[in-house]
Amino acid sequence: MARILDGKAIAKQVKDELRQRVSQLRETGLVPKLVVVLVGDDAASASYVRSKSRAAQDVGIDAEVIQMPANIAEDELIRALERLNEDNTVHAVLVQLPLPAHLDTDRILMHVHPAKDVDGFHPVNIGRYATGTPLLWPCTTAGILEILERSEIPIAGRTAVIVGRSRIVGWPTAQLLLAHNATVIQCHRQTVNLREYTRQADILVAAAGQPSLIGPDDVKVGATVIDVGINRVGGHLVGDVDFAAVEEKAGAITPVPGGVGPLTVAMLMKNTVHLAEIHQREKEGFR
Numbered sequence: 001m002a003r004i005l006d007g008k009a010i011a012k013q014v015k016d017e018l019r020q021r022v023s024q025l026r027e028t029g030l031v032p033k034l035v036v037v038l039v040g041d042d043a044a045s046a047s048y049v050r051s052k053s054r055a056a057q058d059v060g061i062d063a064e065v066i067q068m069p070a071n072i073a074e075d076e077l078i079r080a081l082e083r084l085n086e087d088n089t090v091h092a093v094l095v096q097l098p099l100p101a102h103l104d105t106d107r108i109l110m111h112v113h114p115a116k117d118v119d120g121f122h123p124v125n126i127g128r129y130a131t132g133t134p135l136l137w138p139c140t141t142a143g144i145l146e147i148l149e150r151s152e153i154p155i156a157g158r159t160a161v162i163v164g165r166s167r168i169v170g171w172p173t174a175q176l177l178l179a180h181n182a183t184v185i186q187c188h189r190q191t192v193n194l195r196e197y198t199r200q201a202d203i204l205v206a207a208a209g210q211p212s213l214i215g216p217d218d219v220k221v222g223a224t225v226i227d228v229g230i231n232r233v234g235g236h237l238v239g240d241v242d243f244a245a246v247e248e249k250a251g252a253i254t255p256v257p258g259g260v261g262p263l264t265v266a267m268l269m270k271n272t273v274h275l276a277e278i279h280q281r282e283k284e285g286f287r
């Protein structure tokens with residue numbers, strides 16, 4: 001039976017530590033501020049945004065949600081982002097994804113200033129973590145590291161297999177594990193015989209968005225299984241891993257819900273505070 005990695009409990013630890021750090025910042029007159037830009041009225045996105053606002057309030061971060069109509073013109077959205085870039089009270093900006101299909105996501109994300117890019121999706125920030133000088137890691141990827149480290153699961157020298165290569169999870173997670181000296185295998189839809197790779201994993205990260213993609217025959221005995229998937233099946237939430245069956249074979253496993261998801265939200269708060277602290281240091285440097 002695997003050890004269940006309790007993401008909710010780890011996220012609470014992270015937020016408890018942050019609350020301390022934020023109250024110290026507030027004493028110096030700095031209130032970290034996050035702005036979430038939500039385009040359209042997708043129910044799932046709205047629900048994520050609500051949990052982000054709740055977490056911000058919980059740790060003392062000022063969070064503002066800017067809601068825009070689904071049919072907003074691209075240039076109007078870009079102008080709104082540029083106003084946020086110029087606003088000195090705003091330290092962190094997140095554009096909730098996915099965006100409506102008429103908007104060019106790559107173009108939009110280029111208009112979040114790299115110093116306020118709390119998701120780490122701007123090409124400058126991707127370049128920074130790809131070249132070994134990360135400003136920050138994307139929230140889900142940072143959350144996976146937090147789970148592994150706080151659970152004392154070693155990374156260096158281990159074989160890590162990541163299923164998925166998206167900008168939001170798969171790609172940065174492979175880069176992070178590589179930076180921590182894992183031997184990394186990255187899989188995607190065109191991977192032939194996925195199982196051949198996943199069975200080699202000491203650390204298996206499933207970030208495909210496919211329920212039951214990973215079953216007991218896909219994992220090595222004793223492996224650490226990190227299930228990033230969030231899929232709504234028959235009215236409830238499941239990951240990409242067949243939890244009940246894999247749990248018998250893995251050494252450690254994250255549940256869904258209550259695994260990676262809560263860390264994504266907690267690390268958004270941690271990245272916000274990090275950007276606010278850098279902002280303050282740079283301001284002091286200019287005095």
Ligand SMILES: NC(=O)C1=CN([C@@H]2O[C@H](COP(=O)(O)OP(=O)(O)OC[C@H]3O[C@@H](n4cnc5c(N)ncnc54)[C@H](OP(=O)(O)O)[C@@H]3O)[C@@H](O)[C@H]2O)C=CC1
Pocket residue numbers: 140163164165166167168169170187188189190191194207208209210213228229230231260261262264
């Ligand atoms: N827990 C959390 O905090 C978060 C959870 N999520 C969840 O994680 C999942 C992935 O999200 P995201 O990365 O944004 O999704 P995307 O759809 O952008 O990317 C999915 C990736 O998985 C690959 N993939 C899909 N199906 C298969 C398959 N059958 N075999 C091998 N590879 C496959 C795709 O390959 P290819 O590139 O070839 O198309 C792609 O690289 C979703 O369920 C999402 O809801 C996302 C963000 C945060």
Ligand SMILES: Nc1nc(=O)c2c([nH]1)NC[C@@H]1CN(c3ccc(C(=O)N[C@@H](CCC(=O)O)C(=O)O)cc3)C=[N+]21
Pocket residue numbers: 047048051094095096097098119139140230237256257258259260261262264265
């Ligand atoms: N710019 C941007 N940045 C993101 O980081 C981003 C995004 N867009 N778009 C959507 C995905 C998805 N995502 C999640 C956040 C929290 C949970 C989460 O809290 N999940 C809970 C359950 C939530 C529930 O019950 O619905 C859990 O797994 O326990 C999941 C997924 C962030 N994303």
Ligand SMILES: [Mg+2]
Pocket residue numbers: 007227228255256257258259260261262
């Ligand atoms: Mg989860």
